[in-house]
Amino acid sequence: MDAGFLALLIPIIGVSIPIVAIWSKHRQKMMEMQIGATAEASAEKAAQYASQIQRLEDRVQVLERIVTDRGYDVATQIEALRDTRQVEEAGSGVPLEIAKKETA
Template identity: 70%
Template sequence: MDNGTLALLIPIIALSIPIVRIWTKHQRDVARMQISATADATAEKAAQYSSQVQALEDRVRVLERIVTDKGYDVATQIEALRDQRRVDDTDSGVSIESLRKERA
C-alpha cells in the first residue's frame, strides 16, 4: 500500500467505528424489545389457558357431582327430557338444523 491509500483508510476506519457502535447498540435494543414483547404475549396466553383450564375443571366438578351424588337419576331424567324434546321437534316439523341456523 502506498501512503496515499493509507492516509485515506485511516479517517474512514476512524469514522466507521462510532457507526458500528451505534448500529450494535440499536440491534441490542431491538433484541430487548422483542424479548419483552414475547414475554408479554406468553404471559397473556398463560393467563388465557389458565382461565380455560379453570372453566374445564368447574365443568368436571359439576359432572362428578351429578354422577356421584344422587343426581345420577337427575341426569337420566335430563336425557329423557332431551329425547322427548327431539321427538316433539320432529313432530312439529321443525328440524334441529333449522333452529341452529336461526340462532347463528
C-alpha cells in the first residue's frame, strides 16, 4: 500500500463509521415501531376473539339450560305453534274447488 491510498482511505473510513451508526439506530427504531404495531394489532385481534368466544359461551349456556330444563317441552310447543298457524291459515284465503275426476 502506498501512502496516497492510505491517506485517501482514512477519511473515507472516518466518515463512513458515523453514517453506519446513524443507519443502525434508525433501523433499530424502525424495527421497534414495527414490533409495537404488530403487538397492538395482535392485542386488538385477541380482544375480538375473546368477545366472540364470550358470546358463543353465553349462547351455549342458554342452549344447555333449554336442553336440561325438564319443564321445557320443545316438541309440544312446536306442535302448538303449528296448530295455531293451521287454524289461522284455514280461516283466511279463498278455498279452491278441486274436483276429482272419476276414471271408469
